[in-house]
Structure formats: structure tokens, C-alpha cells
Amino acid sequence: MSPKVISLVIFIIAYVLFVFFANKRTLIAIIAAALLLLSRTISLSQAFWAINWNVMGIFVGTLVVADIFMDSRVPAYLAEIIVDRAKNTAWAILLICALTGFISAFVENVAAVLIVAPIAFALAKKLKINPTNMIIGIAISSNLQGAATLIGDPPSMLLAGFAKMNFMDFFFYKSRPSIFFAVELGAFVSFFVLYYIFRKHREKMQLVPLEKVKSWMPTIILVALIVALAFSSFFDTGFSYMAGVLCMIAAGVSIIWKKIGRHGSIVSSLKAFDWDTTLFLAGVFILVGSITTGGWIEVMAASLSGVV
Known part of the structure; x- marks a missing residue:
């Protein structure tokens, strides 16, 4: 499975889990970010700079x-x-x-x-x-x-x-x-x-x-x-x-x-x-950074522009 596909799969799974397990959102975000790093879908440097x-x-x-x-x-x-x-x-x-x-x-x-x-x-x-x-x-x-x-x-x-x-x-x-x-x-x-x-x-x-x-x-x-x-x-x-x-x-x-x-x-x-929200934000930035690096943001934007 290519890094581009892995980033999208992890992002979608994390998003679904955020909806159904809102009280565990920080843990989900951290695990998702860790999986992206361990699978080398995104490098440590890319993860660092993905955080705003x-x-x-x-x-x-x-x-x-x-x-x-x-x-x-x-x-x-x-x-x-x-x-x-x-x-x-x-x-x-x-x-x-x-x-x-x-x-x-x-x-x-x-x-x-x-x-x-x-x-x-x-x-x-x-x-x-x-x-x-x-x-x-x-x-x-x-x-x-x-x-x-x-x-x-x-x-x-x-x-x-x-x-x-x-x-x-x-x-x-x-x-x-x-x-x-x-x-x-x-x-x-x-x-x-x-x-x-x-x-x-x-x-x-x-x-x-x-x-x-x-x-x-x-x-x-x-x-x-x-x-x-x-x-x-x-x-x-x-x-x-x-x-x-x-x-x-x-x-x-x-x-x-x-x-x-x-x-x-x-x-x-x-x-x-509030360490909970702080770590959650960092994890979300890395998640979004991974699909941005994979080019999925441009793909979704092009698809939506076609519909609109």
C-alpha cells in the first residue's frame, strides 16, 4: 500500500473514531499521528512542520x-x-x-x-x-x-x-x-x-x-x-x-x-x-499535514469544484 493511500485510510479511520469516541479524541489523534510516523507515510521533519x-x-x-x-x-x-x-x-x-x-x-x-x-x-x-x-x-x-x-x-x-x-x-x-x-x-x-x-x-x-x-x-x-x-x-x-x-x-x-x-x-x-486539547491539536495538524503531503486536499478540492 502506497504512503498516499495509507495517509487517507488513517485519516478517515481517525475521523470516524473522533465522531463515535469524542471523549477519546486526544488518544486517537496521537495514535493516528504515531502510525503515520511508524509507517513512514510522513517523516519526522514533515510532521514537525505540519504543526502550525x-x-x-x-x-x-x-x-x-x-x-x-x-x-x-x-x-x-x-x-x-x-x-x-x-x-x-x-x-x-x-x-x-x-x-x-x-x-x-x-x-x-x-x-x-x-x-x-x-x-x-x-x-x-x-x-x-x-x-x-x-x-x-x-x-x-x-x-x-x-x-x-x-x-x-x-x-x-x-x-x-x-x-x-x-x-x-x-x-x-x-x-x-x-x-x-x-x-x-x-x-x-x-x-x-x-x-x-x-x-x-x-x-x-x-x-x-x-x-x-x-x-x-x-x-x-x-x-x-x-x-x-x-x-x-x-x-x-x-x-x-x-x-x-x-x-x-x-x-x-x-x-x-x-x-x-x-x-x-x-x-x-x-x-x-489543558494538555488534552493541546495534544489533540498537534495530532490533528499532523493528520491534515499527511493528506496534504499526499495530495488528497487538491484531489478533494478539484472534486468539489466540479460539483459546485
Whole structure:
């Protein structure tokens, strides 16, 4: 069997397994990549360069920055302020969803939900209602906004890597409103739906402040990274390396700050790091690289162009 055929067979099998065994996706991706290397379908050098290191740098860097940002308790602190100042409970829930969405546009979605969820549970407990609808609203807001910017979610990073889109391209692409505005339009409409669901909760209430901000430094690092990425769009128009480098620099600064300031254990941060998604992305890059090297991408593109 030729290397070209082997690459396609392994890719198809891996893809099918991803669908049916989603919880084992990382293991499947690693095994598939290992089989490609062992069968010499793709060389070690080709596998290395098949990985988009710019995207990996963005993903790893933003994960580290997001970790210390969440650990600073700033998001939870802001959520409590919103609840205390909202005119009623319905608006408090809406504003919490909006805050979660805003945070998720720049950090990992699951982390944003986990940090805000306790506020929702505290609200539900005081109102003596089922918190399910609140958590679903928060999760939807988070998931939707993750696609709004380059650093919000891995799919956005993959899109940027393929289409050579920089940070500002998510706002304006070829002088036209881009993905960000489409996402915000969807978010705007979703708030009417959420308001309809929670409209009955007119109670005015206050939560007992529980959160204290550990440090504002992580927020400064995150804001500085966003500004740096925006400016880098004017220099690295081909999305080749600068975004990944900036994110890794921000991650390095975060780790140094955490170590020097004794704001937590680096070992515990490494244990909590999302190794699962990181290794999955690397494996997928190698899988795609193998069928690209084998010429299958061109074959599929030609077939689809004939149909379309």
C-alpha cells in the first residue's frame, strides 16, 4: 500500500473514531499521528512542520494567561458587583451572561463558565429556584462569544491559521465587518430570549460580597496582550508568527509574575493545564499535514469544484 493511500485510510479511520469516541479524541489523534510516523507515510521533519506553531503558541499562551486571570478572582469580583447594582434579578442574570460572554471572547470558555457559575448558584439559592436555566444561559453566552475573536476559542485560531487572518481581521476583513459583528448580532438577539425566560424575576436583591481580588496584574497582562495583538495585525499581515510569539511572551511574563510574587504553585498550574486539547491539536495538524503531503486536499478540492 502506497504512503498516499495509507495517509487517507488513517485519516478517515481517525475521523470516524473522533465522531463515535469524542471523549477519546486526544488518544486517537496521537495514535493516528504515531502510525503515520511508524509507517513512514510522513517523516519526522514533515510532521514537525505540519504543526502550525503560530496557532499552538496562541493556544498555549492564552491558556496560561487565562489561568492566572481567572485565579486573580477579577471576573468573580466583577460579577458580584453587577448583581449588587442590577435593578432586579432578571437584569442581574442578563448582565452576568453578558459578562461571561465578554470574558469568553478573550479567554477559554470553560474557565469563564466555571468562574461565574458560583454566582449564578448563589442567586438561585436565594431565590429558591432551579439554577439550570441560569447555567444554560451562561454556557450559551460563553460558547457563542468564543468565536468572536482570534484568541477566544481553538476553532477561531484554526480558522486564522488556515485563512491567514490576523487579530483585526476578526473585526474587519477586507474593509468589511467580520465575524465579531456577526457573533455580537447573535448575542444581541439572544439577550431578548434570555430576558423572556427570566422576565418573572423582578426581585431586588444583593449578594454578600465573597470575592476579593488577589491582584490586578493578570488583568493588566491580558489587556496588554489584546492591545499588542491588535497592533501586530498591522505588521504581521500574513499571520505567520507574531501572534504566537506575543502570546508566549505574555505567558512567560505571567509565569514569572506568579513565581516571583508567590501567587500560586507553577506545578499545580501545569497539572491544571489543558494538555488534552493541546495534544489533540498537534495530532490533528499532523493528520491534515499527511493528506496534504499526499495530495488528497487538491484531489478533494478539484472534486468539489466540479460539483459546485
